Amino acid sequence: MSQTEGYNFAYLDEQTKRMIRRAILKGVAIPGYQVPFGGREMPLPHGWGTGGMQVTASVIGADDRLKVIDQGADDTTNAVSIRRFFARTAGVETTERTVEASLIQTRHRIPETPLSNDQIIIYQVPVSEPLRFIEPRETETRKMHALREYGAMQVKLYEDVARFGHIATSYDYPVLVNDRYMMSPSPIPKFDNPKMDRMPALQLFGAGFEKRIYAVPPYTSVKSLDFDDHPFEVQQWQESCAICGSDHSFLDEVITDDNGSKIYVCSDTDYCAGRVAASEEPQQ
Amino acid sequence: MYVAVKGGEKAIDNAHALMAKRRRGDTGIAELSVEQIRQQLPLAVDRVMNEGSVYDPQLAALALKQASGDAVEAIFLLRAYRTTLPRIGYSEPLDTEAMQIERRVSGTFKDLPGGQILGPTYDYTHRLLDFSLLADAQAEGAEEAAESADSKLAVEVEACPRVLELLNKEGLIENSRQPDEADQVPGDLTRQPISYPADRALRLQNLARGDEGFLLSLSYASMRGYGDSHPFAGEMRCGRVTVELVPEELGFPIEVGEVQLTECEMVNQFHGSKEQPPQFTRGYGLVFGYSERKAMSMALIDRSLRCEELGEQVLYPNQDQEFVLSHSDCVSANGFVSHLKLPHYVDFQSELEMIRRLRSESVEVQSGDNATEQPEAEA
Missing domain, CATH: 3.30.60 (Wheat Germ Agglutinin (Isolectin 2); domain 1)
Known part of the structure; x- marks a missing residue:
């Protein structure tokens, strides 16, 4: 396949890609930290994967083989649309096989097949701030991260335990990365959380509207929050x-x-x- | 037997074809040209240019045509085009005092240097449907009226100073810029992510691109008690302004074109603080085209967002810059709301499992010895 005329390889111009790659490198250097980046408008709406697409566009090369899934499936309409976008604008090969893909862009799932060290998984993130629904202000949550002040989240989880006898968050379940930053795993079911821990593949996260990128380098610890007497469990x-x-x-x-x-x-x-x-x- | 639903690709192709057909409508009716939209729906074109952040009436009209007249969709099309454009440079600051004025009104002074010019406006029309427009042919006498408007009604107006500068002479209103204040290069939120608190220039950029309806409602609220706004429309002016650019290789400004603008300056009370005596303060709005509603809303919200720097309390959403600036963009808002149409099977499945568990647990607790009865028979 050849790429679309009139547009740069993978749509974004090289200056923008470089800016995004710098943000990714910073994210890799500080696992779980949300790096602000000059997010661009994409020809898809916010909330439909523009953050993930910008990350994919910035790391994809002509030799890559791309897999796109939405809800775990390759054939959901939005996955089809994004896969087509890169087939058109980058002319790269695409695949539906997890093992064959060098890049996997995903919304809401991690594939069941374990990923390897030569793969990159790129998550589409709607709301990058795990503390957003506890504290809506960016100025405040920034401080909470800086001070590693995550008590508010523990209290929220504790309130679940007090009311229901167990934690009642079923997806977008908050994690602590590398024992430092609290991170939203994106709205994957908590079933998938254990797969993130010490994953051999590089994990990149892009939030388009929030203009944030974050990353989990290979083999990094990702711990789902819990209590000693109420350990984390999956569906x-x-x-x-x-x-x-x-x-x-x-x-x-x-x-x-x-x-x-x-x-x-x-x-x-x-x-x-x-x-x-x-x-x-x-x-x- | 369940067969996994395949065929997303085909469904998308069919959806596009159906939309194209629907957009075109009855092929027995002549197709609308982009030039017709540009000439005859100029206010729609202006809105698309404002929130699309590109001054190009032709592309805005094209976007409106392609979007079947949906302003938000058209704005999105223009934005997605804008993002691929290279930045050649930044213009010199526009001099709106040198505007070739077509309309200028002030709510604060009956007469003023330069005069009040009503210009083209719907303000004093009676909102009665003009059924003569239903007829395909042009309404009788319309051409003559247009001609006479051209020849007799158009007023040549010299450039004139802004109204609020008159108040400035007495020190009754704050300076728009302090005498010792140096030129600042404004940020650009389309290149750098906004970081809170944002300075006024960035806030104004955000508001200029902001959704007209959102800003209108917020400013309305600020005047109805959800805010401390007691505004007067100091001045509203519409007209054409020259855009100048300094090319690097020349080193002096050259004219690159003209833009149609609407500028609004609001006068607001300020009760004074420990440091400052009571004085009028300003809210500022500047937008493309004839967009008075937008310019006024922008000016009102600009002022309400200045509450912190003026030492006023932040009590309402229209004074809270994170609230306003994070939610003003119609492209983002529309994208995020409409993404609920995307599948959420996995999240919903997780919630289903959770709620079934919570319900069965609560039934078990409540029914006590009657625990043998299960709330739901799991097949």
């Missing part, structure tokens, strides 16, 4: 995937008829298809 299902039979992946609930009957299927479509293919192979 579990009693059901298995109706397509591949998986009993250990994140399952989406699908309503199948007017009576509200439902089945459960893997949210990670590539993982699910891979398991189906593997089970069919010996028979062929």
Whole structure:
């Protein structure tokens, strides 16, 4: 594929990419710290992945192979739209296979297949500030991060424990990176949080409207907040995937008829298809 | 049996085709040209230029056509184009005192040097539908009226000083700039992320790009008690201003064109503080085209956001710069609100699981010995 005429490789001009790469490097140097950057308008709306796209555009090269997922799936409309955007503007190869991708841009999930050290995963982030819903002011949250003053979040989690007997945050579950900065993992289900800890792949986060970039370097500790007597735990299902039979992946609930009957299927479509293919192979 | 929904690609292509068809409407009706939009819907074009942050009536008209007349969508199109444009340089500060005035009104002085000029305005029209416009042909006499407006009604106005400078002579109003104040190079929030607290120049840039409706409502609130605003429209002027640029290789300013602007200066009371005696203060609005509503709203919000520097208490959202500046942009606001249309299956699934668990736990606690009855039969 060739790239679109009239636009630079991967849409953004090289000056802008350099500015963004500098922000990424700073983010890698200070894991979990939100680096302000001169976010640009993208031809997609804010909240639809403009932050992730700017990061992807700044690190992508002609030899890269890009995978884009939304809710774990390659074929959701917004994932299709973003994948097409880079196929058009950068002319890069794209793939739906997790293992084949050198770059993975994602919204709301981490693939089930473990990532390797030669991969980069780029998260789309709507609200980069984990303390935003506790303290809406940027001037205040900046101070809280500087002083590592995260008591307010612990209190919020404690209030859940006091009311419900356990922590009632199910996605965008706050983490502490490298024992220093509190970070929003983006709205991934807390099911995915353990995958971030000491992940071999570089993790980059882009928030378009908030104009913030942050990063978790490979093999960095990412700890989900909890209490000694109420340890962090992830969702579990009693059901298995109706397509591949998986009993250990994140399952989406699908309503199948007017009576509200439902089945459960893997949210990670590539993982699910891979398991189906593997089970069919010996028979062929 | 459930079949995983595939076909996002095809759905997107079909959606684009359907939208193109809908935009065009009945093909039996002549297609609207970009030039017609530019000439006959100039106020819509002005709004798109303002919030799109590009002075280009033709592109703004094109954006309106492409967006089926949706202002916010058109603004977004223009913004996404703007972001790819290289910066050749920054213009010299515009001299709005040298404006070729087409309209100028003051709510504070009955007569003033240069006079009041009503110019083209809807202000004193009676809002009665003009059914003659329904007819396809031009309304009778419209051409003659247009001609006579050109020849007789247009007033040649010399450049004239701003009204508020007259008050300045008595020291009744704050200086727009202190005598010892040096030139400042304003920041550019399209290049650098805004950092709070933001200085006034950045705030004004943000407001000039801000959503007209949002600023209008906020300024309305500031006049209705949710704020301490007692404004007078010191001056509103519309007209053309020359833009000058100093090319590096020349070293002196050259004219690069003209822009149509609306400028508004509001006069507000200030009760004085320990350091300063009571005096009038200013709020400033400057926008492209004929955009008086926007210019006035901008001036009112500019003043309310100055409360901290004037030693006033921040009590209301329109005085809180993080609140106003973070939420004024229609492209961002529209993007984030509309992103709720994107799938959130995974988050929602997580919440479903959570709420089922919380409900079953609360039922277990409440029903005590009746615990055998499950709240929900899990299939």
